[in-house]
Amino acid sequence: xxxVKLSKRLEMVVHNVPTGAKLADIGSDHAYLPCYAILNNIxxxxxxxxxxxxxxxxxxxQVRRSGLTEKISVRKGSGLQVxxxxxxxxxxxxxxxxxxxxxxxxxxxxxxxxxxxxxxxPNIAAYNIREWFIENGWELKQELILKEDKKIYEIxxxxxxxxxxxxxxxKESEIHLGPFLMNEKSDVFVEKWQHELVNLEHISKxxxxxxxxxxxxxxxxEVQMKVEMIKGVIG
Numbered sequence: 001x002x003x004v005k006l007s008k009r010l011e012m013v014v015h016n017v018p019t020g021a022k023l024a025d026i027g028s029d030h031a032y033l034p035c036y037a038i039l040n041n042i043x044x045x046x047x048x049x050x051x052x053x054x055x056x057x058x059x060x061x062q063v064r065r066s067g068l069t070e071k072i073s074v075r076k077g078s079g080l081q082v083x084x085x086x087x088x089x090x091x092x093x094x095x096x097x098x099x100x101x102x103x104x105x106x107x108x109x110x111x112x113x114x115x116x117x118x119x120x121x122p123n124i125a126a127y128n129i130r131e132w133f134i135e136n137g138w139e140l141k142q143e144l145i146l147k148e149d150k151k152i153y154e155i156x157x158x159x160x161x162x163x164x165x166x167x168x169x170x171k172e173s174e175i176h177l178g179p180f181l182m183n184e185k186s187d188v189f190v191e192k193w194q195h196e197l198v199n200l201e202h203i204s205k206x207x208x209x210x211x212x213x214x215x216x217x218x219x220x221x222e223v224q225m226k227v228e229m230i231k232g233v234i235g
Contacts, residue, residue: 006032021089023037023091024047024049024087025091034063047088048063049079049082051077053076079104079108080112091117093120099125102129120155122156139163152192167179173233185234207220
């Protein structure tokens with residue numbers, strides 16, 4: 001039985017899976033996360049979903065090598081379509097853009113019956129997931145942020161509940177930057193948004209040079225609003 005090592009990012013994702021859960025890892029790639037979850041007695045059973053043929057084959061190989069064919073079902077298909085209703089109670093989706101994760105949840109909504117926890121790690125645009133949670137009755141329970149290999153990642157944990165519970169009167173900023181992360185204001189969080197400020201200020205300069213139209217004026221206004229929002233939070 002092979003020992004499976006995870007990146008710090010995926011380790012943080014898997015350690016938010018409830019002990020004994022039936023887990024689905026969507027976009028599982030080599031199925032390292034579900035293998036680790038079973039080998040470390042975090043999950044009792046897992047499904048590894050993968051839409052691309054190459055990674056799907058790699059996942060099958062990894063599960064066989066780990067001696068886990070009885071405990072992990074590797075399935076080829078898009079998003080949550082690999083699941084039957086009520087089959088799992090926890091879902092992990094890691095390493096995709098926030099908009100794509102939101103679309104996967106939206107397209108597979110009917111498959112979320114019986115699911116009690118979502119652990120999501122968007123590479124960019126996490127606000128898409130916070131908005132989806134609010135619109136669909138999921139409560140953001142926890143947010144984590146970490147830096148690994150010079151990249152900054154956010155992890156969002158959601159459970160069914162009161163979707164507005166984590167938010168205050170500063171809801172718009174909290175949706176974009178994260179209510180828990182804003183409250184903690186860690187060094188990594190400040191670094192992420194300082195970097196974003198530099199990007200936005202560069203975009204603003206480019207827009208000033210661009211041919212002026214209603215569209216560029218609207219874009220400039222949008223960029224300026226984001227700049228003010230971030231400065232309001234990180235100073």
